Amino acid sequence: MPSSRPPEPEQPRRYFNPAPQTIETTTEPGLLEFHRRLPGYAPTPLVPAPGLAAALGVRQAWVKDEAQRLGLPAYKILGASWATYRELGHRFGPFRPWNALDDLARQLSVHTLGAHAPLTLVAATDGNHGRAVARMARWLGLGAHIVVPQDMVPARREAIEGEGARVEVHPGSYDDAVLAAARLADDTHIVISDTAWDGYTRVPGWVIAGYSTIFQEMDAQLAALQAPQPDLVAVQMGVGSLAAAVIQHYRAPGRQTHVVGVEPTRADCVLRSLEAGALTGVPGPHSSIMAGLNCGNTSPLAWPLLQAGLSASVAIPDARAEQAMRLLSEDGVISGESGAAGAGGLLELLSGAQAGAARQALGLTAENSVLVISTEGATDPVAYARVVPGK
Missing domain, CATH: 3.40.50.1100 (Rossmann fold)
Structure with missing residues (x-):
């Protein structure tokens, strides 16, 4: 049922899970081969992002750039x-x-x-x-x-x-x-x-299963670069399906990667559910510029995975997403408002007022690496030109 408590539009909020769990999952056979048979299939780029790494105070930041996926400007x-x-x-x-x-x-x-x-x-x-x-x-x-x-x-x-x-x-x-x-x-x-x-x-x-192609590609790309797996992955949360797929991959047995979920303060249904310990909706209107994340209810299918597997959840104001869009553009990534939300969440956690506490909770040091998924390109060209002028 929707919560009677109204959202707090521009106040960043965070939640930490003291004991994220390992998730037992299975991979659907034939999935990657299916995607390879679709018109125009090619792995999307895995981009090093030194500007983002410097802003976050980590050794390495990677961006999986989904601005062009099978001829469309998003991973969906x-x-x-x-x-x-x-x-x-x-x-x-x-x-x-x-x-x-x-x-x-x-x-x-x-x-x-x-x-x-x-x-x-x-x-x-x-x-x-x-x-x-x-x-x-x-x-x-x-x-x-x-x-x-x-x-x-x-x-x-x-x-x-x-x-x-x-x-x-x-x-x-x-x-x-x-x-x-x-x-x-x-x-x-x-x-x-x-x-x-x-x-x-x-x-x-x-x-949810279909999104696993993203992570199979990333594993191969990191292996080709002889680079280690990321220590932390940030992922956008609307209804939570992509985040569920991230958890299935990075919290599988044998992996210790932290997963951080990010959503707008104006539609923070996952964070409120985590706080309540049960599915909790956020009544509208949901007016964030992160339009793809303007969801008032978490998918009940994704919810058990989110509750168990997320190391942290953060709700960010629009200004953080805009900051991330500009920063990613400097690293050569065109990322729309929802696409940049993962990076925006890490900026809030690791460079905000409570960065020290967040680093301690996540065990993150200057020697670690992080990964964000830029889930879309400039799907609203007018808004992108406003936020990232001259690009």
Whole structure:
């Protein structure tokens, strides 16, 4: 149930877990090979960020730059594509072996002739997930119906429409859009959501699994550079699906990496849940510039992983995200407001007023290395030009 306590819009807040746990997980077979068969697949860059490292007072900072992923400006296509493929296979498969999406689309067309055709993929979004679902629908020759909150900036809405999707602007917040999308589900409308609710966990679980390609790439990239694994990873939290994937990878048996979750002060549902020891919502409006993180409720599927595996959680004001955008640009990374949030969280923890206590809690010294995931490029070019002038 939503908390009756209103959010504190611009006051940074933090939570430390004194005993983060190891997480037993399994890797879905064939996932990386599936992504490699998608049009334009290539590993995204792992970028050294000396400016960020200096600002954080650590030896090395790495940025996994997701500004160009399979032709889209964000990482979301990894989860959306895998979840769509698995859900279609669950409903209409099994499919014969295939090498290109055209072949898969032809098989799907044969499987769905008659009462099940035409099929439409449905999603709610603050921008990137919905565009990714719409792209997957276009690749497979399916329809797409994307529900967006009323405050979405025109550039993100137009990008979704550019994928051929029908965009429904729903009054209210992202959480209201999620409810509206869920109501559209029927035999011909398949909801591909990255958050879960009662009776709907299979697809969000596949979304989380799909993000693991990011970390398999990073392991290979670090190994090629003969660089050690990071001591700390910072990850953005909206509903918590990406953070859940980070925890599954970096808190697996044999790994000791700390995971720090970052969210806006205006939508800090994970941090409030951690404080309460139970899922706790944050009522809207959620008006952070970190639009992809403007979520008032944590996914109940991600929640157990977040509660067990996060070493710390920090809620940051918009100013920290803007500072991180400018700093990352100096290291050659174009990162949007949500994309830079992970770096912004580390700036708050490790250079803010209580940096000493945070370093002690995380066991972090000047000899350690950190990793942040820049989850998107400049998906709102007008806002990016305002925050990072001249870039």
